[in-house]
């Protein structure tokens with residue numbers, strides 16, 4: 169099976185490369201492969217994959233408020249190109265999407281049947297990307313995940329690991345609830361989903377739920393530090409993009425399809441054990 173990965177050097181792309189070692193992989197990344205260049209459609213066709221793991225995306229949630237057109241170009245038009253190419257080859261498409269397609273008004277886990285209602289530009293572009301993937305490629309599975317962290321690139325877990333070692337006190341948002349997800353666990357789940365033939369939408373995060381504040385406290389605790397973590401509100405954090413107050417995703421479908429992902433605490437502990445400390449500032 170020939171598996172093409174877009175965004176192959178990102179957090180999830182890197183985890184997929186590791187988990188899929190031994191398979192025939194076609195890795196696509198910038199600058200040679202740019203989702204905003206219509207030529208990317210032909211580049212995929214020429215590679216003749218059986219499966220496309222479309223992981224590449226514009227992922228800067230706050231910047232997307234400043235440049236929504238760029239977010240759309242990558243996440244909507246780029247995804248449309250990928251989906252058309254996959255469909256013309258009769259290939260299977262897995263498109264990775266986000267909990268930020270929801271508005272956060274619910275208080276119980278969002279299921280795949282809940283109607284999306286994005287409240288920021290990133291979420292809107294990913295939702296329109298989902299529509300493009302599902303409408304333009306017959307054999308599509310949208311995999312929605314959340315609060316992703318991996319060894320490559322920047323993420324909340326690595327940032328807190330670094331800051332907790334440097335500062336006596338941290339302020340972290342305590343009024344957003346979701347579920348942190350270890351990129352390696354998601355990559356393993358995607359590998360298992362590839363063995364089946366599910367289509368449509370499937371939520372996939374680590375198990376359980378917490379706030380960013382709970383997550384930061386768990387990180388500090390595991391590091392054995394005395395750093396004080398102070399809870400603040402979303403309004404106090406003053407970020408550019410709005411974020412859903414609650415975006416826990418139901419794990420019922422993924423559990424039925426290929427078994428549940430591990431709980432977030434277990435996933436975090438495994439990640440931190442492998443992550444070199446101190447975490448380099450560039451990361």
Ligand SMILES: NC(=O)c1ccc[n+]([C@@H]2O[C@H](COP(=O)([O-])OP(=O)(O)OC[C@H]3O[C@@H](n4cnc5c(N)ncnc54)[C@H](OP(=O)(O)O)[C@@H]3O)[C@@H](O)[C@H]2O)c1
Nearest residue numbers: 175177178179180198202203224225227266313314315316
């Ligand atoms: N991070 C999260 O918390 C989170 C949460 C929910 C869902 N997701 C979704 O999960 C997927 C993987 O996220 P991630 O955290 O692995 O993201 P990431 O680390 O930011 O990786 C995204 C990759 O996409 C590539 N990319 C960006 N613009 C591109 C373009 N115009 N053409 C080609 N490639 C481009 C980037 O290339 P460069 O390396 O050149 O920048 C990067 O390698 C994304 O679809 C994202 O929307 C992420």
